[in-house]
Amino acid sequence: MSALPMLVAAPFAPMSPSVAETYQLCPHKEMLNHFYVESEFNENLHKGQAFHSTVRDATRKFQVGSNWPDMDELVPMLREHLLKLPAGEVQQGHSETLEQRVNRWQDELLLCLGGFLLFAEGKVESGGLISAEEWVRLDLDHPLGKVRATGRIDLVVRVDGEICVVDIKTGKAPESYDVTSPLALALYVTAVRDKYPGQTVRAYELYPAGDLLLEYDTDNVDADLGKLVTLGQHHFVETEWPKHTGTHCNWCDHYRRCMGLDESAAD
Numbered sequence: 001m002s003a004l005p006m007l008v009a010a011p012f013a014p015m016s017p018s019v020a021e022t023y024q025l026c027p028h029k030e031m032l033n034h035f036y037v038e039s040e041f042n043e044n045l046h047k048g049q050a051f052h053s054t055v056r057d058a059t060r061k062f063q064v065g066s067n068w069p070d071m072d073e074l075v076p077m078l079r080e081h082l083l084k085l086p087a088g089e090v091q092q093g094h095s096e097t098l099e100q101r102v103n104r105w106q107d108e109l110l111l112c113l114g115g116f117l118l119f120a121e122g123k124v125e126s127g128g129l130i131s132a133e134e135w136v137r138l139d140l141d142h143p144l145g146k147v148r149a150t151g152r153i154d155l156v157v158r159v160d161g162e163i164c165v166v167d168i169k170t171g172k173a174p175e176s177y178d179v180t181s182p183l184a185l186a187l188y189v190t191a192v193r194d195k196y197p198g199q200t201v202r203a204y205e206l207y208p209a210g211d212l213l214l215e216y217d218t219d220n221v222d223a224d225l226g227k228l229v230t231l232g233q234h235h236f237v238e239t240e241w242p243k244h245t246g247t248h249c250n251w252c253d254h255y256r257r258c259m260g261l262d263e264s265a266a267d
Contacts, residue, residue, distance in 0.1 A: 026244040029252055041086060047105050048170050050081035051112055052133070055154065055168060058120070059132035066126040074113055079106055112170050115208025123159055130156040130163065136191035140229050147229045153188045154206075165192055165203040173207045173214065183231075185216040186224035 022029055054077045061069050069077075082102045096104070137150045155166040165188045185203040192201050203216040243258065252258065 026246075026252075029243075029254060029258075043105070044171075046086070047082070047109055050078060050084075050105070051109055051170050052154065052168065053081045054078045054113070055116060056133045058116075059129060059155070062120070062124070062129060068117060068120050068124075071114060071117060074117065075106070075110075078109060078113060082106060109170065111209040113208070115211050116168065116206070118211065119206055119208060119213070123164075124155075124157045128158045130158060132156075136188065138187065138191055138194075140225055149187050149228055151184055151187050153191070156192060162200045162202055163192060163196055165189055165201065166206050167204070168206045168208065170209070171207075173205075173210060173212050182216055183224050183228045186221045186228065189216070189218055189221050190225065 054074060057077050058069050058074060061067075061073075079102060082105050083098075085098075131153070132155050134153045134156060135150070136153060137148065139148050153165055154168040155164075157164050157166065165185065167182070167185055167188070182203075182205060185205070189201050189203050193199075201218065203218060205214045205216065206212070207214070249258070
């Protein structure tokens with residue numbers, strides 16, 4: 001598996017690893033994401049974006065002053081981002097006022113915020129922060145074809161002389177990776193290795209609400225990039241999007257809609 005120069009044109013539109021991971025879990029869910037979630041306000045998506053924007057602001061302050069902002073500084077940052085509702089989202093029809101909604105979202109994210117601060121203060125010392133919210137784009141060349149993949153790395157830090165890629169998750173940690181693989185980390189490790197040749201690169205998923213840091217096995221990078229290429233091609237050319245059922249159905253945003261489609265088909 002090799003990453004080609006940026007000027008090489010890939011035959012497909014850019015593929016997001018998060019989209020590939022959803023498609024890998026259940027193609028039907030990714031189809032419904034495309035048709036419904038992108039056109040409707042999604043609380044979880046909004047909270048995630050606000051949290052990551054807060055992390056970005058915190059890293060910028062750290063870069064300037066070499067000290068992480070404390071919770072008294074972080075909470076107002078978070079609240080400011082939570083108040084920025086997407087264009088077109090109106091308050092009418094909600095049982096809560098906007099202030100009540102923001103208060104609830106803020107409360108739901110406090111554990112994540114505190115967990116991130118514990119990680120940052122414990123792992124990232126002065127000079128150890130390399131980048132935050134860094135966009136990457138690679139054209140992946142594989143025997144099966146080419147796919148251009150894009151993504152954004154939450155944190156790249158240097159710890160004990162090694163470069164660490166950190167993907168921050170606001171949701172629950174997976175019970176296992178039997179069904180899905182962390183394809184985003186495979187892409188990020190490849191991009192960072194290309195940028196810093198000869199240096200050791202490690203990768204982690206951080207679940208700050210549970211104070212959990214899961215290390216990604218970088219020996220799986222080539223295999224996972226192969227999955228990313230395959231899923232990317234299927235995503236853009238397949239006409240059938242089968243439903244993969246499992247325990248993930250219990251927390252899927254489309255559970256009721258998906259069941260309703262089954263009932264309509266049966267009628």
